[in-house]
């Protein structure tokens with residue numbers, strides 16, 4: 574459910590904005606009055622999402638693991654809308670399903686380049702942008718239930734999602750005195766291309782039905798349910814919240830293994 578005008582006058586960037594969760598976030602931020610910059614490796618899909626939004630929006634092709642691309646999307650956003658206020662650092666990739674002895678360094682590095690360096694670069698550019706504008710701002714990182722749990726088979730992905738909590742904590746401490754709030758949303762399972770890729774890579778060991786059955790709410794989440802948490806944290810309803818991780822996972826992260 575959107576709250577029209579809650580984000581009126583704000584300019585928001587959503588990375589991974591052509592994907593399942595990013596597109597839902599872009600839609601809700603737009604419905605709530607923000608001008609939206611949809612950033613994705615897939616520039617065509619980013620542009621399609623942008624034109625589908627109810628308010629002003631542009632789509633930009635960028636790789637969040639590239640310093641030049643991150644600086645470029647921020648500059649393009651400021652050029653188009655005059656400023657930047659809100660950042661949803663959401664782009665991410667799944668890792669391979671491999672036990673520790675079989676995980677290649679190349680795969681480990683590939684996942685960390687997007688999921689960790691991409692968030693680092695996004696945070697750094699956001700702070701540089703606020704400094705140049707002389708404004709405060711507000712940032713949400715997409716973490717994961719994998720930020721809070723361990724798995725024998727998803728080491729690179731879960732390591733990357735633990736690492737973003739380190740970036741979250743440092744950025745929140747740095748940003749607080751500057752009036753910049755930084756928070757994270759930790760989704761559980763949501764049917765998107767990323768989860769489908771994960772399920773395929775697992776060879777049937779990790780599927781939606783099994784995950785849903787062990788989630789207290791007994792179902793997967795919807796992209797709009799994750800977007801609701803993002804918009805709340807980006808809004809002025811969350812003015813005393815920074816450095817927080819808001820789980821949006823149907824309770825899956827608090828399940829005991831004794832009786833799920």
Ligand code: NAD
Pocket residue numbers: 588589590591592593594595612613614615635636637638663664665666687691715716717718719759760761762763764765766767768
């Ligand atoms: P998705 O695959 O639908 O979307 C991810 C998007 O990121 C894609 O559009 C892709 O093109 C883009 N992307 C990938 N690499 C990029 C790069 N280098 N630069 C720019 N864009 C890039 O997946 P999703 O489920 O919407 O994932 C969004 C975020 O949510 C990810 O960070 C993911 O780890 C996290 N997450 C997802 C789930 C889930 O169950 N779907 C659960 C927990 C966390």
